[in-house]
Amino acid sequence: MQNKNKTVVKSMELLDLFRTNRKLSLNEMVHLSGIPKTSVHRMVGSLEAMGFLNKDAEGKYTLGMLFLEFGQLVAERLDMKQIAYPIMKELRDNIGEAVNLTLKENQEAIYVEKLDTTHPVRLFTKIGRRSPLYTGACSRIILAYLPEKEQEEYLNVTELIPYGIGTITDKDTLRSVLRQSRQDGYTVSYSELENHTSSVAAPIFDHTGRVVGGISVAGPDVRFQKxxxxxxxxxxxxxxxxxxxxxxxxxxxRT
Structure with missing residues (x-):
């Protein structure tokens, strides 16, 4: 407890109770925390006044809307590239293949970060490159996890133009691949954006559970055998x- 304000620490202990309890009365907080009732009463009053707790008509407390505001601020200020980079580096070092990070922007996927392979034979993927959501593993995994209505609206208005010899250009086939990808939690592409290349990708989700991007490993198809x-x-x-x-x-x- 050295160098820590005891009141602040105990107040955080009270707030921590709401991780597993939606509503709590004053007596329940006393019982669960082991903090004297007079102290709990004083701290809860302060937390309520500051907007950290709300009191309902039954006299029970819930977390205040201030937490929603703080949570949104934290989410908005997260830098996905900064968060992803060390994880991408570890992945690249472990498997030796190029690693790409894509984000969804409007109706496309944009490559926002990459780490090159350690092999002498490599693919060239430029940061800032855009690709349609329907082709290439790192793009298609985003499409696979879009809400069903949004996914279907995209398919209805999008012409499936071939980019490589493996590009999926039949919409029923694509729908089947998307369903399987969502079930499996990953997707694999072969010669979809460029001939004789392969990629394995998995989806990235934000704090709301919505898919926001994908991470993939990619390389020549000879290194992506069964x-x-x-x-x-x-x-x-x-x-x-x-x-x-x-x-x-x-x-x-699941992994």
């Missing part, structure tokens, strides 16, 4: 889940 895929998939999903957690997402995907 025997390599399980390791690549597991590590990409783990990286995506870690970034999502750091963005405030509480239910990362």
């Amino acid at each position: 025997e390599q895929l399980p390791t690549l998939i597991a590590q990409v999903k783990t990286a995506a889940a870690t970034i999502s957690q750091k963005l405030g997402h509480s239910s990362p995907l």
